[in-house]
Amino acid sequence: MKLFSTAIPAFRYFSTQTTSKNTKLTQSSFKNKNKYKRNDPTKPRRTRIKWTDQQSQVLDAISSGKSVFVTGSAGTGKTFLVKQIIKLLNKMHGPSRVSVTASTGVAACALKGQTLHSFAGIGLAQSDQQSLLHRVISNKRAYWRWNRLKALVIDEISMVDAEFFDKLEYIARKARDEQYGSENKVWGGIQLVVSGDFFQLPPILNQQKSQGKEFAFEADCWNSSFDMQVDLTTIFRQSDAQLIKLLQGIRRGESDPADLQLLEQRCLERKPDSSVLWLYPMNKDVNRVNKKQLESLNDSIFVYHAHDSGEDPWKRQLKQGIAPDELHLCVGARVMLSKNVNPWRKLVNGSTGTVVDFFYPNDMVDVMDICKHAALPVVKFDSGPELVIDPDTWVIMEGEKAVAERKQIPLILAWALSIHKCQGMTLDSLQTDLSRAFGCGMVYVALSRVRSLDGLHLSGFDPSKIKAHPKVLQFYRSFAIEQDKQKEDDGTNKNKRSSRTLLDVSDTGRSLKGECW
Numbered sequence: 001m002k003l004f005s006t007a008i009p010a011f012r013y014f015s016t017q018t019t020s021k022n023t024k025l026t027q028s029s030f031k032n033k034n035k036y037k038r039n040d041p042t043k044p045r046r047t048r049i050k051w052t053d054q055q056s057q058v059l060d061a062i063s064s065g066k067s068v069f070v071t072g073s074a075g076t077g078k079t080f081l082v083k084q085i086i087k088l089l090n091k092m093h094g095p096s097r098v099s100v101t102a103s104t105g106v107a108a109c110a111l112k113g114q115t116l117h118s119f120a121g122i123g124l125a126q127s128d129q130q131s132l133l134h135r136v137i138s139n140k141r142a143y144w145r146w147n148r149l150k151a152l153v154i155d156e157i158s159m160v161d162a163e164f165f166d167k168l169e170y171i172a173r174k175a176r177d178e179q180y181g182s183e184n185k186v187w188g189g190i191q192l193v194v195s196g197d198f199f200q201l202p203p204i205l206n207q208q209k210s211q212g213k214e215f216a217f218e219a220d221c222w223n224s225s226f227d228m229q230v231d232l233t234t235i236f237r238q239s240d241a242q243l244i245k246l247l248q249g250i251r252r253g254e255s256d257p258a259d260l261q262l263l264e265q266r267c268l269e270r271k272p273d274s275s276v277l278w279l280y281p282m283n284k285d286v287n288r289v290n291k292k293q294l295e296s297l298n299d300s301i302f303v304y305h306a307h308d309s310g311e312d313p314w315k316r317q318l319k320q321g322i323a324p325d326e327l328h329l330c331v332g333a334r335v336m337l338s339k340n341v342n343p344w345r346k347l348v349n350g351s352t353g354t355v356v357d358f359f360y361p362n363d364m365v366d367v368m369d370i371c372k373h374a375a376l377p378v379v380k381f382d383s384g385p386e387l388v389i390d391p392d393t394w395v396i397m398e399g400e401k402a403v404a405e406r407k408q409i410p411l412i413l414a415w416a417l418s419i420h421k422c423q424g425m426t427l428d429s430l431q432t433d434l435s436r437a438f439g440c441g442m443v444y445v446a447l448s449r450v451r452s453l454d455g456l457h458l459s460g461f462d463p464s465k466i467k468a469h470p471k472v473l474q475f476y477r478s479f480a481i482e483q484d485k486q487k488e489d490d491g492t493n494k495n496k497r498s499s500r501t502l503l504d505v506s507d508t509g510r511s512l513k514g515e516c517w
């Protein structure tokens with residue numbers, strides 16, 4: 001096996017000096033220059049989104065300047081809604097006054113945003129809040145960032161810890177006080193949009209610092225941070241009632257005998273072929289499996305080096321995203337799209353397929369900087385289409401300004417993927433060993449990726465690994481009670497034409513002493 005990116009200095013040399021197998025491949029690519037479809041991202045596409053009542057309520061609340069927490073089971077459209085919210089906020093405040101963040105690099109990149117840590121400008125946030133505030137005030141750029149802000153979006157909140165959430169609120173309030181007189185306004189008057197499901201992956205905590213608090217909902221400022229908290233209930237990812245019921249039970253850490261039996265059946269099913277994606281709790285297993293499978297193909301490897309521009313810390317964040325520093329591909333490699341490439345042909349983030357060829361475009365300029373042999377992978381997707389995959393870019397925006405950019409082929413190897421990286425994805429099929437899961441929420445995150453039971457293949461299963469955190473259970477219990485109470489109130493007040501929305505906790509705007517539920 002040869003690594004052509006380093007061994008072959010130029011394309012012409014490559015095309016004549018490779019193994020006979022690869023020469024054949026290269027020649028076929030030349031002869032069939034028009035054989036492969038290039039993606040046409042400009043193709044007009046008309047889709048009409050029918051928002052649910054709850055989603056519409058959230059959008060209305062955002063339009064009227066409210067701060068909102070959007071939660072709900074996996075696949076209820078939280079991220080889908082957040083993308084629309086971002087458009088709305090950009091229109092309302094101007095993109096330079098809206099910051100889009102997420103707790104992980106993968107989630108942040110999916111929204112063209114930054115990680116919450118890199119946005120905040122307080123490093124790992126390990127000092128006390130006063131020192132962190134000084135750090136922000138003495139950092140001109142971070143200070144300006146906090147002060148120009150009108151709206152802050154935080155996605156995948158389940159992985160943000162309580163202490164960090166409180167520290168951010170303190171910084172927002174204090175750093176903006178001089179300009180806005182915001183001492184008494186929670187988050188210094190910033191419109192806050194937070195999204196996520198606390199039943200999914202929890203924060204990674206430094207035990208010594210956590211003071212018994214873990215989740216963001218335990219933060220002192222949590223309740224006063226929002227005018228509205230909504231638990232989305234319509235599940236879009238799955239339509240099979242049996243699977244939805246099973247996932248709802250697992251989300252709450254319940255082991256209903258009928259559901260367990262269903263999972264056991266999935267273990268007994270015939271093993272799927274090796275092309276079906278494996279999910280592993282640990283990265284080291286993911287890397288080992290992908291490397292081994294790629295090597296077993298014993299074909300010429302094409303290497304794509306990510307091309308980054310911009311400054312740190314944004315550039316560093318790109319490395320934590322889904323696009324790898326180096327992507328190794330060969331004919332036969334199982335791959336998954338890491339971006340929406342062609343939504344109208346259902347070629348979206350999470351679509352899987354196999355590399356069937358490499359294509360040499362006329363205009364090599366776009367490829368040369370990431371791949372010395374200037375060839376693009378041709379992927380036959382499991383859903384049918386065959387497409388040349390062009391390089392794509394992952395951009396980190398700060399307002400209207402792109403502060404860092406990574407160019408890479410929007411593919412990752414897809415024999416195996418980590419459960420952390422798949423949070424947020426929709427997959428047609430997967431195989432996993434549930435007996436190897438650890439911590440709360442991991443089994444739920446893994447299983448809730450698939451659209452149907454047929455797509456779920458288990459090789460091991462241990463009911464004791466189905467776990468939900470008691471604090472999270474309590475949080476959602478209170479949420480449901482409050483939601484019911486609110487509905488009752490709304491019913492009672494109907495004749496008075498109450499304008500309060502579901503879970504709206506304040507008619508007069510938020511204050512630190514604001515009403516909590």
Ligand SMILES: Nc1ncnc2c1ncn2[C@@H]1O[C@H](COP(=O)(O)OP(=O)(O)OP(=O)(O)O)[C@@H](O)[C@H]1O
Nearest residue numbers: 050051052073074075076077078079080236237424
């Ligand atoms: N109103 C809607 N109409 C049609 N499809 C929708 C709607 N809202 C969301 N969806 C679809 O639902 C699917 C799941 O959405 P999304 O990934 O945003 O869910 P999520 O709640 O963020 O899931 P997770 O918690 O697993 O990240 C997506 O395919 C999305 O396009």
